Amino acid sequence: MTFLADVATLARKDLRLELRARDTLPAMLLFVVSTLVVFRFALPEGADDVAAHGLLWVALVFTALLGLARAWAPEREGGALEGLVLAPTDRSAIWLGKSAAVFIFLCALDAVALPAFALFFAPVSLSTVAGVLLANVGICAIGTLLAAMAAASRTRELILPLLFLPLAIPLVVGGVGAGVSAEPARFLAFLGLYDGVFAILCWASFEYVVSE
Amino acid sequence: MISARALEKRYGRKRALRPLDLDVASGSFLVVTGANGSGKTTLLRLLAGLAAPSRGTLEVAVDRGRLGYLGHEALVYRELTALENLDLYGRLYRVPERRERIGMLLERFGLWEARGERASALSRGMLQRLALCRALLHDPDLLVLDEPFTALDVQGAALLDHQLAELRGTRTVVVSTHEPERVQRLASARLALT
Numbered sequence: 001m002t003f004l005a006d007v008a009t010l011a012r013k014d015l016r017l018e019l020r021a022r023d024t025l026p027a028m029l030l031f032v033v034s035t036l037v038v039f040r041f042a043l044p045e046g047a048d049d050v051a052a053h054g055l056l057w058v059a060l061v062f063t064a065l066l067g068l069a070r071a072w073a074p075e076r077e078g079g080a081l082e083g084l085v086l087a088p089t090d091r092s093a094i095w096l097g098k099s100a101a102v103f104i105f106l107c108a109l110d111a112v113a114l115p116a117f118a119l120f121f122a123p124v125s126l127s128t129v130a131g132v133l134l135a136n137v138g139i140c141a142i143g144t145l146l147a148a149m150a151a152a153s154r155t156r157e158l159i160l161p162l163l164f165l166p167l168a169i170p171l172v173v174g175g176v177g178a179g180v181s182a183e184p185a186r187f188l189a190f191l192g193l194y195d196g197v198f199a200i201l202c203w204a205s206f207e208y209v210v211s212e
Numbered sequence: 213m214i215s216a217r218a219l220e221k222r223y224g225r226k227r228a229l230r231p232l233d234l235d236v237a238s239g240s241f242l243v244v245t246g247a248n249g250s251g252k253t254t255l256l257r258l259l260a261g262l263a264a265p266s267r268g269t270l271e272v273a274v275d276r277g278r279l280g281y282l283g284h285e286a287l288v289y290r291e292l293t294a295l296e297n298l299d300l301y302g303r304l305y306r307v308p309e310r311r312e313r314i315g316m317l318l319e320r321f322g323l324w325e326a327r328g329e330r331a332s333a334l335s336r337g338m339l340q341r342l343a344l345c346r347a348l349l350h351d352p353d354l355l356v357l358d359e360p361f362t363a364l365d366v367q368g369a370a371l372l373d374h375q376l377a378e379l380r381g382t383r384t385v386v387v388s389t390h391e392p393e394r395v396q397r398l399a400s401a402r403l404a405l406t
Contacts, residue, residue: 006304017289017291077290078289078290087276088305212264
């Protein structure tokens, strides 16, 4: 219970910081909407829904990357990450708290991106929504860990995409498949499995990311 | 409480701390002095568990939750207020009667009026006071203070003098400083790094 209480405390702190500074979520929302607008004009007339779904996932993944790049900025600025590392909490709670906050940001992003996609391209099915939510879990789990690794580097803006994008490919495959396939359950199961495996790996390895 | 044998720290080929033997008994007040680059900060970071030794052994017989550390940075969130920062750490350290303890520390270090100010809006000296509150919040058994008088004005330094005098003998304290005369009367042991 204390572990979950720590996770809730840390996630609440991130939400409070974002509500106060408003320097991540508004940028993500603007980016995803403007990207979808550009894609709307870039996609040729008569292009099918499959191509449109592909572009939706390009927009979602790159917008998520924008948010992840700033995920550990508050900890970097005042040395607060060392303060958290010194605290007697399980260090994986730091990762899970940050992941929970990023998940909420991504859900807020989807609440804008999916209606915009429906407006510009094609109706959004339930399986697409399920795929997006499952992919969010994977993006948070992996992205938060990789962003913490990249945060220690001076070239973090370069390192994070290099590390994150290859690992996000299965999420894109699963997400697009869930949206356009006649059998979305297969892709949703794949996303669930991917989330489970990588969440466990990230949970177990975060300790080593924040330890010297 | 602290035992180090041939403790050494290197960053790549650069040696940050020369091999060192150290024994600090519980309740001691150790003052660490030395020129810039002699390894004071490195030693204190090793004691706090923020860095790992490159060679030698180090045993610190205190749980992570019973250690208080003051570093060169305040280790607080710049966009949270002084009160919110202490509340966050109070929750993570599971400080009993958290609000009362936070209120007492804010009063003691002259921050009560500034409790609603964001850390980013505090002066360097006020930020150092907040960092001291954070380090003392959970009433640690081992207190590791790296240049604690930095940026403090006369009143702030006097408050810290008083706090350290209170802790002497009841807690283990390790202080690094360029002003050893300031804590001379409190010191039960001294370590000069070269």
